[in-house]
Amino acid sequence: MTMARKLPLLTQETEAFWRGGARGELRIFRCQACKTWIHPPTPICLRCDSLDVGPESVCGRGHVASFTVNHQAWAPELDTPFVIAIVELVEQPGLRFLTNVVGCAVDEVAIDMPVRVVFEQHEDIWLPLFERDPPKGNA
Ligand code: ZN
Numbered sequence: 001m002t003m004a005r006k007l008p009l010l011t012q013e014t015e016a017f018w019r020g021g022a023r024g025e026l027r028i029f030r031c032q033a034c035k036t037w038i039h040p041p042t043p044i045c046l047r048c049d050s051l052d053v054g055p056e057s058v059c060g061r062g063h064v065a066s067f068t069v070n071h072q073a074w075a076p077e078l079d080t081p082f083v084i085a086i087v088e089l090v091e092q093p094g095l096r097f098l099t100n101v102v103g104c105a106v107d108e109v110a111i112d113m114p115v116r117v118v119f120e121q122h123e124d125i126w127l128p129l130f131e132r133d134p135p136k137g138n139a
Helices: 015-023
Strands: 026-031 053-058 061-070 082-089 096-101 114-122 125-132
Touching: 015 026, 015 053, 015 114, 015 125, 061 096
Parallel strands: 096 125
Antiparallel strands: 026 053, 061 082, 061 114, 082 096, 114 125
16 A cells, blocks of 8 residues: 655654554653643653653543544545544543544544544554544444
């Protein structure tokens, strides 16, 4: 399968996020002093200024906070339409990032829909995408 996704650049801070999927884990930076989850990752806690921050695994569940259906094929390999969503993780209000909702029809996606992470490997990157939780048919 050829995908035209633009792969993220790995840095010391972002590597855990983009490669945790190799172990089936979604890894998010967390301050060890005040336990605040931090995303995107930064080398210092934005709440308490602690430098004791590092990646921890989250459970991989969340909900759709916002989404849009993209009908534009930005590259010929991309199937359209597809869903671009902001998913908020259950660990902390506001802990959210841009991703795609996959594995269901675009008109099934709704605000607040529960989702769980699935990983899509591209080279040495494991993109965290989300699917309905539970998937259709398993409810
Ligand atoms: Zn902190």
